[in-house]
Amino acid sequence: QTVVTQEPSFSVSPGGTVTLTCGLSSGSVSTDYYPSWYQQTPGQAPRTLIYSTNIRSSGVPDRFSGSILGNKAALTITGAQADDESDYYCVLYMGSGTWVFGGGTKLTVL
Amino acid sequence: EVQLVESGGGLVQPGGSLRLSCSASGFTFSSYSMHWVRQAPGKGLEYVSGISSNGGSTYYTDSVKGRFTISRDNSRTTLHLQMSSLRAEDTAVYYCVNRGGSNSFGYWGQGTLVTVSS
Numbered sequence: 001q002t003v004v005t006q007e008p009s010f011s012v013s014p015g016g017t018v019t020l021t022c023g024l025s026s027g028s029v030s031t032d033y034y035p036s037w038y039q040q041t042p043g044q045a046p047r048t049l050i051y052s053t054n055i056r057s058s059g060v061p062d063r064f065s066g067s068i069l070g071n072k073a074a075l076t077i078t079g080a081q082a083d084d085e086s087d088y089y090c091v092l093y094m095g096s097g098t099w100v101f102g103g104g105t106k107l108t109v110l
Numbered sequence: 111e112v113q114l115v116e117s118g119g120g121l122v123q124p125g126g127s128l129r130l131s132c133s134a135s136g137f138t139f140s141s142y143s144m145h146w147v148r149q150a151p152g153k154g155l156e157y158v159s160g161i162s163s164n165g166g167s168t169y170y171t172d173s174v175k176g177r178f179t180i181s182r183d184n185s186r187t188t189l190h191l192q193m194s195s196l197r198a199e200d201t202a203v204y205y206c207v208n209r210g211g212s213n214s215f216g217y218w219g220q221g222t223l224v225t226v227s228s
Contacts, residue, residue: 036214038155045205045221046147046155051214089155093213097160097169101147104154 022090028071119222132206
């Protein structure tokens, strides 16, 4: 059973920088997993932020960036704003038409 | 503008059936794989099912195999999810999602709530 791991929670100060990570219970995350990131505010549908590791979806501000850091995928928010306070989910593509979501990271901006 | 509008959710008893629909517009529906992702109350997102652009291939997470059937009608730009033998653990908001770039998800609908309870 593949488990995708994320930090349950994180906090950042307004204007600060934060990096959220996305790992595997067994093994390393690489670009071959096409990691993608989604933002969800309470009561709203998710919004696509990043796909294929580091490509921003249309309309996503450039303060959001994706990368591979060590053996994990990473989402970095530079110059955090109050409305960045959301849940962030990563997804890894496992091949054969299957995807696995991480448990999500609740980001607090304070 | 891409729009995905889900319908068909509601309250159903354990063991019952429900059919979800997703009406799509604003993109060439027949060129995109489509997917269902669900979110149980207070929980994270979970991939449920997907279907290729021409309907020739379907995918299911293990917990719904044999109980859920995904289908699409490209002439009516509509996606369906037929759910049977429903269980309490199927209670969730079900989101319709289209394919994004490079094995990712693109646009999300607003979701429809399915509640399985007696």
